[in-house]
Amino acid sequence: MRLRLPEERPTEPPTGYKIAHPVLSHDGTRAGFTGVSLGGALPYGVLDEARCVYGRRHRSPHRRCDCGFHCVHESAVAEAMLCTAEHRAAVLLEVSVLGAYIRFERGFRYARQRVRGATVGPCDCGAVAAALADAGWGRPGWRVLTAACAGCVRGRTSLSLASFARLAGEGLRVRAATGPVAVTGSLGVSELVAEAALLQARLDWFQSQLTRLQEPGTQG
Numbered sequence: 001m002r003l004r005l006p007e008e009r010p011t012e013p014p015t016g017y018k019i020a021h022p023v024l025s026h027d028g029t030r031a032g033f034t035g036v037s038l039g040g041a042l043p044y045g046v047l048d049e050a051r052c053v054y055g056r057r058h059r060s061p062h063r064r065c066d067c068g069f070h071c072v073h074e075s076a077v078a079e080a081m082l083c084t085a086e087h088r089a090a091v092l093l094e095v096s097v098l099g100a101y102i103r104f105e106r107g108f109r110y111a112r113q114r115v116r117g118a119t120v121g122p123c124d125c126g127a128v129a130a131a132l133a134d135a136g137w138g139r140p141g142w143r144v145l146t147a148a149c150a151g152c153v154r155g156r157t158s159l160s161l162a163s164f165a166r167l168a169g170e171g172l173r174v175r176a177a178t179g180p181v182a183v184t185g186s187l188g189v190s191e192l193v194a195e196a197a198l199l200q201a202r203l204d205w206f207q208s209q210l211t212r213l214q215e216p217g218t219q220g
């Protein structure tokens, strides 16, 4: 006789929270996320299916493996993970838990996931994030992005929060932790103002670089 756990049949997918690093494909055509610990080697899209991180041929989540997407029930628990030094640059995700799942006291391990929202913390300098910019590291084929304000983006590869949301697709909402909400789809006034500020900051930076190069006696 096999002992089975009670099966749940929720009327709508459970909500969970997790932290992850935003990623941009090397050709700039796709955006997604990558985990901070187990599964960090497998970037995922906004709507995606878990694969076994050990390459075993079973469906995730498998009872005798720890693969699958992971999340916690409480946003405060996920937010607390952002305090550690190595997770400071990660973003907070709100997800829908889809497909088969295993429920734990603190969260779920599960088969499919829709990322509904991402909250981006402040830039390194403390200002509200206007963009997600190249963090200087990544996974094969993917650049990891980190929060940047308009002043700190400089010449780095970057996307405004709204552009990241559009590229990631599936109706993803991206917002700065303490700033205006950047919504996907058609841009509102606040998103256009944010886009303009970002463009202006980048123009200023390029202009200053040009001026520096044109000054006599400076080396390029």
Ligand SMILES: [Zn+2]
Binding pocket: 052, 053, 054, 056, 058, 060, 062, 065, 066, 067, 068
């Ligand atoms: Zn597995």
Ligand SMILES: [Zn+2]
Binding pocket: 123, 124, 125, 126, 127, 148, 149, 150, 151, 152
């Ligand atoms: Zn900054």
